[in-house]
Amino acid sequence: MDFFARIGRSIIDNCSTMGRASILFWGAMVAKPQPTKSIPLVIKQMYVVGVQSLLIILVSGLFIGMVMGLQGYTVLVNYGAEESLGPMVALSLLRELGPVVTALLFAGRAGSALTAEIGLMKATEQLSSLEMMAVDPLRRVISPRLWAGIFSMPLLALIFSAVGILGGHLVGVDWLGVDAGSYWSIMQAAVDFNDDVMNGVIKSIVFAVVVTWIAVFNGYDAMPTSEGISKATTQTVVHASLAVLGLDFVLTALMFGTE
């Protein structure tokens, strides 16, 4: 009987967690937006979440593009098709690596910070004091962070892809001697703006919502102890990464599966 009770308890726990997460999402995103008050808050959070993630995105984008240029070249040169390096680098960055790696890095760099910040606000009873002053913490604290994450991540993913393609150019063309003209022109023939670039942007918007939501909720729902905050931070990174990878398969199947 204990066994069944454990299963039941964990299911009920999961359901109520989902419910609390949905209430938070509704309260922060939909209920009574106050654009004049929240825009400065969103801009401040975009600085923390977006601008401060820029360095890691630029560096990893450049290096992933360079590695793909190098690896792609060593395989393609066997078939005399090293000119196809351009579309290989561009398509894999735009369709997959740009949105996915950005989301994973974002979960590690900004998501964990959001969770820790909000968790500490809860532990030090700042959220309760806001409520005491009749300020809704969902609107004042959670909402700007969610919006900032949702705005920032697609922009970061675009920057990641662009820098990665330049990194592939650096290795493929400038170092290994693929012809620069064919690197760009075969890429241009293969990449379609709506099918590839826009689908990548849609992917990263979905990832942005999921990752920021998980980060913010874990902080808001954390046990208000130092142990609880550390657990919530770990959970953010693990859950967000798993959600991104799982969703990526679903989105890829929907977007590119029927081709």
Added chain:
Amino acid sequence: MGMRKIEIGVGLFVSLAFAAALMLALKVADQSMSGGGATYKLYAKFDNIGGLKVRSAVKVGGVTIGRVGSIHLDAEDFTPVVELIISQEYSGFPDTSTVSILTSGLLGEQYVGFQPGFSFDGIESLADGDYIEDTKSALVLEDLIGQFLFSRGDD
């Protein structure tokens, strides 16, 4: 003072992202070729188009002058019809021009090779909607191997 630094940072971040989007649109996906610029259409019937795809290049002596717009089967004689969208700056090709489906390199992608014909008196130039009469189909490797085996069998 704090807010100003933040605003500058966010402004730079958004403009950087905008520049990246612009680069992806113009340099990587080449929107300008398909979107802007006046074009006209020519049609060509082939027996076999091989691996030709929509958006494949149309080239004159290696210079890209347009793209393949659409590929469909003619309703009456069941032969593939290829629509060629040619940039308006390359116009006035003579009526005697020929097109053939070629492959760039041994394993490369296929494109439409456009061979301008000689123009002399009485030859009109190709205008929007014209069909190019003289076409050469794609080289299908399997047919080639089949012919080779067949001719070997005679010995």
